[in-house]
Amino acid sequence: MAPQPQPQPHDAIIDKNYEVVRRQGAKVFAGTTDPTEAEEWLRNTEIVLDRIECTPEQKLRYAVSLFEKDALDWWETIPGSKNRPITLTWNDFLKEFADKYTPPVYRNRKKVEFLELKQNELSVAGYELQFVRLSKYAPEEVSTDELRRDRFERGLRLEIREKITIKPPSYGALLEAALRAEETSLERSSTEAKRKRLTGNLNPIPGQSGAVSFRGCGLQRGWYRGRGMGQTSRSPSVSSGRGGPNSIGFGGRQGPTRSFSGRSIPSCANCGMRHTGECWGAQPIVCYRCLLDKIIFLRI
Template sequence: MPTQAPLQAPIVQPQTLARQYDKLIKYGTTEFKGTVDPLEAEQWLEGMDRVFKKLHCTEELKFKYSVSLLQEDAYAWWKTIPYSLVEPPVLSWDNFLREFRQKYVPDAYVDQKLQEFLSLKQDSKTVAEYEREFSRLSHYAGSLLSTSREKCKRFETGLKPSLRMQVVGFRHNNFSELISQALELERIESEVTPVKEKIEKIEKLEKEKSRKAVDQSSSGATGKKKNFGGTSRDRGRGQGSTSGSQGTVNQKEQGSASVRVYIMRHGKKLKLLTLWPVHSLSLIKMYLYCLIQVLPTPMLVLALLVSLLFRVSKWVLRC
């Protein structure tokens, strides 16, 4: 009895290049015409890679589809690459990526993005905004984020202090869990912050009121202590003599005098004290008080002595 040949699985014919190309367009791939913006070039590559994964494309098909989507300036550049137009192709998908990045995503741009990643902080951004920026720039970190733990540590370092203090002790190894915890802590903090700010505002107002009350009381006490016109008893005598002389006799006939005294300290005029007509005896007392109590300058002493001698001589002549 002859042996039967083993049954073979039917050979599946691969889809044609044209049908696959239609699927590329359907999934959102676009033609690339060249650019001076490295970010735009990177986004085109990322979009292509995402569609290739959906279609389970081989390395050979990735190369063919990518070249077919180059247009205008981009295709003119590709023709300058050695062996780029050889059929059948001798270049691979990896060759295409290397040449494409050297042209449109230079090393200087990559280094700049790496520095941005290393200095990235949350600051005033929300956790969601910070995570989005972190994920975008982590693409340039390369070996710095080789493990999930290193990625979590780098993210924790950039969190603002109020959140970092609460998550660092958990030593997260799962990046998604770390993001979830940070979002929850941010939500709780946003609910507590308005109440805290209200309390701080009330305390600030109370301190301001207390400070104003202290200032008013101290200014009132200082005003009472200042006495540039002599003692209270001398001022009482002067005011009594003034009220007694008004409406009865002429002030000159009573031998009274009117004088203005400028009290000087450190070369600045502090007070202009006008003494209404007073008796000569009170005037003498006032002069003596100024000489004893006030720290006079030589000119003030001389002015007071001349004025005193003039008043005394005038009083003697009248007597």
């Protein structure tokens, strides 16, 4: 009959698991003056210890095994920390650790921060992350799902709350409704921004040269044929060598000579056309009817 394997002593199992704890991601702790850093270490350590399914007694021994330098010096000053067998419990450890590294003044400050928490410029998801992170400092404020829901709702921006017309039955339902309301609000804002950019390019600015408002297209049928330009309803009454009044000839950069009060008008150095006054040949004018922002013609 084959010999039965002998069970390992309890202390041998503990010693073996010290290395397992480190391989699972637990970090050594040398002490700190930053409460946030201490909280992060404890949180990470608890996750690792829960992963390997430790008993409360084992949790205490493994956590203390990660102490070094200042942290170890501090722990050895705790009454009962050197007793063998150990008499302190895991809850004793949590209390002593909190009193040392996250003192009451820090926890009270975080509680006030939670009670005053508002969404403001945060996204709904960002606000929810802050809400969850700070809620542990005021557990009495979120002890039930209803209290958690109401507290979260009070911190939402007004524009989000106004879109939630029916009170959600739970915290989870409220969060989902707030996310949908935010998505709708963002879509509306994006549409409004696009509309303003478009109308901002089309609408004239009083007193600003080059800005013209057209109720219609302002261009007659067949306005562009080859190199010729048709009539426009706003053409100036300037007679040219070809055509009658209200006619503008566009026969290329060397257009017909035009006369104004008996004078010959020289070609414009900017657009190549013959006109008086300011040259608006490079000014883009957008048609209200077709909304094509690339329709550019010479305004003379």
